[in-house]
Amino acid sequence: MCWLLMLLLVDSYAQARPRGAVETEEDDWRVTLDINDETDVPAAVTGGNKVKGHHWDDAAAIFYGKQAECTGVLVAPDVVLTAGHCASGITKVLVGANNTKKASKGEKIKVKDVHKYPQPNKTYDIAALVLEKESTITPRPIALDCILDDYLFDGAEVAIVGFGNTKYNGNGSTNRKYEGYTYVQDHDCSRNKIDGMKTGCNDDVKPDGELGAGGNKVDSCFGDSGGPLYLLTDRGDYLVGITSRGYDGASWSYPCRDGGIYVRPDAVVDWIEQETGRTIERPDCTTYAAPKSMEHIPIVPAMQTLDLPNIGNSNDAEWHRMVGCANTAAPLGSIWLLPLLLIGYRREYQCTTEGH
Incomplete structure (x- = not known):
């Protein structure tokens, strides 16, 4: 019976895991970050x-x-x-x-x-x-209008940037900023599956409210939640996504490997301006010229199944995130593992059902 419960818990947790800080039951429904596997790719954001x-x-x-x-x-x-x-x-x-x-x-x-x-x-x-005060750093513009029309498509090149963890299994906590270069897989989050993997885009904002990107050795991870996804163009780099969560069908053992979902800020520009009272910079489309060629368009490589090491032990902070919705922590191998998984499952089920 216990083993059956464990299998059910693993399957449930593999759905809609966020990639960031978990503060309250309302906020902890999903989390995100940047990752890599030292045996396969350079030490950094996966592939970065x-x-x-x-x-x-x-x-x-x-x-x-x-x-x-x-x-x-x-x-x-x-x-x-x-x-x-x-x-x-x-x-x-x-x-x-x-x-x-x-x-x-x-x-x-x-x-x-x-x-x-x-x-x-x-x-x-x-x-x-x-x-409380203005930064001296110049913000990048959000991808809007003519930039979206000509540069955002499945296969467009993007960069993930974040301060999150750096391994496929969700470990490798870091205080450094990483970058990883990858591709858009689903520019309007309209696909239910990508290469057989369930995506988990929010139905209420389909299409064009979110996008899917990453995978194939490049992904965001725990701690990268809220970070930027930049659209790389011959007119400069534009903010095209905010890191939200991994795909619903992502691996339990390697949650930071197969790509994930990003909120499209162009969909909420009016809300941002209304809430903050600030004006958001928009691209200058009055003198805009479309790309002269489409040679910069990359071909999205197929997803790969990688032979990666086991999760091993996790410290309390990492376990806190791996459990997803649970606000409790314990290292793997603890005698409290099953009770904590039950707690995590119950809370994950509650937040997941709220999101779908």
Whole structure:
């Protein structure tokens, strides 16, 4: 009987796991991050590397007291977007730094107001943070209008940036900013499955409210929730997604490997402006010329099944995230494993059913 319960729990947890900080039962429905496997790819975001220099200075680390648990991105001098499930308990953001332990190299700014989109588990998993003062860093524009029309399609090249974990199994906690280059798999989140894997796009915002990206050795992971997905074009880089969660059909053992779902900020620009009272920069389409060729369009590689190591032991913080909705922690192998899984299952089932 116990083994049957365990199998049911594993199958349930493989559905809709978020990638960020879990603060309350309302917010903990899903989580996200960046990852890699040291035996197969370079040490960094899966298929990526540590960020060097100031290329992604607008990507922010989201702090809860002294600890950074989620990622965000600057969209106005004093407005940062992050995931809705990361919204509770935020105190500060750090922009302009590649290491959360070296805040003096960036700007750490207190958060004045938090605006979470209503019912983020059913609609848009996004929140807008208003800062106490403006950052000196220039935000990247959101992909809108002519940029979306000409550059956002299945197969478009994108970059995932975040401060999250760095291994396929959800471990490898890091305080560094990573980048990984990958492709859009489902630009309007209209597909129920990708290569046989269930996606889990929110029905209430289909189509064009979310997108699917990553997989094939590049993904976001726990701690990357709320971080930016940049659309790479010959006109510059544009913010096209906010990290939300892994695909519903992602592996239990390797939740940060097969790609995931990102909120499209273009779908909520009016809401951001209304809630924050700020004006969001839009691309200049008056003098816009469409791409002269489509040679930059990449071909999405097929998903691969990788032979990866077992999860092994996890520390308390990592286990907290792996259980998903559970607000309890224990290392693998503990005698309390089954009771905690039961708690996690019950709460995961509750949040998952709220989101679908």
